[in-house]
Amino acid sequence: MISIIIIILGIIMIAAAFYAIHSKSLLSAIISAGVISLLASVVYLLLAAPDVAMTEAAIGSGLTTIIFIFTLRKIKKGGLDD
Amino acid sequence: MADLIYNIAAIIALAGIVLSFVRLILGPTAADRAVALDGMTIIAISLIVFIAYYSNRVIYLDVAIVYGLISFIGIIAIARYLERGI
Amino acid sequence: MELLGAIVTLIGSLFLFLGAVGIFRMPDVYNRMQAGTKATTLGSILFLIGIGVGHYECGCLGKLILLIMFIIFTNPISSNALARAAHFAGVKLTKLSVKDDLAEDGLEKGEEK
Numbered sequence: 001m002i003s004i005i006i007i008i009l010g011i012i013m014i015a016a017a018f019y020a021i022h023s024k025s026l027l028s029a030i031i032s033a034g035v036i037s038l039l040a041s042v043v044y045l046l047l048a049a050p051d052v053a054m055t056e057a058a059i060g061s062g063l064t065t066i067i068f069i070f071t072l073r074k075i076k077k078g079g080l081d082d
Numbered sequence: 083m084a085d086l087i088y089n090i091a092a093i094i095a096l097a098g099i100v101l102s103f104v105r106l107i108l109g110p111t112a113a114d115r116a117v118a119l120d121g122m123t124i125i126a127i128s129l130i131v132f133i134a135y136y137s138n139r140v141i142y143l144d145v146a147i148v149y150g151l152i153s154f155i156g157i158i159a160i161a162r163y164l165e166r167g168i
Numbered sequence: 169m170e171l172l173g174a175i176v177t178l179i180g181s182l183f184l185f186l187g188a189v190g191i192f193r194m195p196d197v198y199n200r201m202q203a204g205t206k207a208t209t210l211g212s213i214l215f216l217i218g219i220g221v222g223h224y225e226c227g228c229l230g231k232l233i234l235l236i237m238f239i240i241f242t243n244p245i246s247s248n249a250l251a252r253a254a255h256f257a258g259v260k261l262t263k264l265s266v267k268d269d270l271a272e273d274g275l276e277k278g279e280e281k
Contacts, residue, residue: 001089001092001136002136004093005092005096005129008096008100009099012099012100012103015103015107016103016106019106019107025112027112027115027160027163027164028112028115031106031112031115031116031119031160032106032115034119034156035103035106035119035122038119038122038123038126038149038153039126041126041145041149042126042129042130042133045130045133045142045145046133048137050139050141050142050144050145053145054144054145054148057145057148057149057152057153058148058152061149061152061153061156062152062153062155062156063152065156065159065160066155066156066159069159069160069163070159072163073163083171083174084170084171084173084174084222087171087174087175087177087178088174088177088219088222090178090181091174091177091178091180091181091215091218092181094178094181094182094184094185095181095184095185095215097185097188098181098184098185098187098188098189099188101185101188101189101191101192102188102191102192102204104192105191105192105200111197111254111259113197113250113253113254113257113259114197114200116250117191117197117200117201117204117250118191118200118204120204120205120246120247120250121187121188121191121204121208124184124187124208124209124211124212124239124243125184125187125188125208125212127212127235127239128180128181128184128211128212128215128216131215131216131219131232131235132177132215132219134228135219135223138226140226140227140228140231143228143231143232143235144231146235147231147234147235147238150235150238150239150242151238154242154245154246157246157249157250158245158246158249160250160253161246161249161250161252161253162249162253163253164250164253164254164256164257165249165252165253165256165257
């Protein structure tokens with residue numbers, strides 16, 4: 001049961017990493033990196049490391065996304081791009 | 083019997099994560115991807131609570147609470163960027 | 169008692185799956201948003217209640233109630249912010265929709281009513 005969940009989440013994480021590399025839009029790449037952090041937190045929890053999972057959820061998913069978006073807003077004017 | 087039903091429920095929720103991820107890959111605009119990320123967050127919180135039940139450890143619920151709080155701030159930041167910049 | 173909790177959890181996971189199907193199949197950002205928010209909110213509430221009822225001897229019911237309250241409060245706020253941001257960022261509605269009240273109000277970006 002645990003092995004099935006870990007394998008499926010790992011496949012999704014690899015696909016999200018490829019999409020974050022090959023995406024044209026920077027905002028989509030940031031969102032995809034957030035997905036990687038989300039699923040990495042769940043996988044850490046499945047591997048019985050709740051403190052690492054909590055740190056990953058706080059820093060990897062929250063703080064990194066906000067800092068990336070703040071940097072993107074500094075670089076260029078905000079708008080919707082594909 | 084009850085354990086089997088719990089496992090089936092977790093597998094169905096995992097299928098939901100996969101479907102939301104397909105929309106995140108396909109989505110034409112960045113707003114679609116943000117909506118898919120929102121849905122994935124909620125389903126992942128439920129999955130974390132299921133893992134806490136499965137492993138029989140209460141401390142795992144704290145991860146779910148922290149994750150819900152932090153991801154809410156992330157979604158608000160993405161929405162603010164889409165609207166007019168932070 | 170454990171079987172009752174398991175059945176409630178199964179119903180909640182079905183709602184979660186239907187919300188994901190709505191995110192996948194709907195034609196528009198706003199339709200995806202309403203399917204993905206309402207269905208997943210109800211589904212996650214049922215999921216957590218089911219686990220809390222079927223496993224009540226672990227003493228974790230307080231944390232689950234706190235988590236449920238948090239989901240109820242934050243999920244509509246984030247959905248509303250996303251919908252407003254998508255509207256002001258210029259995402260078009262689908263051709264099947266008939267009315268757009270926020271555009272008829274004539275608000276500018278970042279302006280409150």
